[in-house]
Amino acid sequence: DQQVKQNSPSLSVQEGRISILNCDYTNSMFDYFLWYKKYPAEGPTFLISISSIKDKNEDGRFTVFLNKSAKHLSLHIVPSQPGDSAVYFCAASATQGAQKLVFGQGTRLTINP
């Protein structure tokens, strides 16, 4: 039972354009959502997060949008840069205190020059 789903295994975007990565969840108890970025042979690193009390959070070129009624969130990267090429994981949590994260399958983003 995959509670957090990233249905696009890969995405290819031209440098300078917008990258949009999508994530769906099924557990209505999730109240905090995060995006992690992972380069080959490294561990995931935290990128941006959003609480369920908000519908948008922005940090520089990265913006996360949350649509609670659709149980959907997305990560926008504008403008996309070659260094953004990585695997992006969506994660969610429903636990106060233990902060256990449930991760999606990941989307491999490739930025083409």
Place this chain on the structure above:
Amino acid sequence: NAGVTQTPKFQVLKTGQSMTLQCAQDMNHNSMYWYRQDPGMGLRLIYYSASEGTTDKGEVPNGYNVSRLNKREFSLRLESAAPSQTSVYFCASSETDSYGYTFGSGTRLTVV
């Protein structure tokens, strides 16, 4: 600042062998976690430790045991390795009230 250190980085085991994956963090975090990453499955939680002295099962605990040796160290043991445990294993840590995990660089384990 080392962050989260995992050893070894690579390991090949024969079916039935045992081994312990080591993890240490130097950020004084209370919570520590073990995840495995498999193609098409994302990161799945094996075990976690909310604080020193406590451990709990995650989504996929079968075939594994853990020890929270002290606040810094959280080890993962495979008593009798199986090919299905071939995976990349990540250790992570966080503050008690934080969702921002810090991950180690991973251990790539192959069981033949």
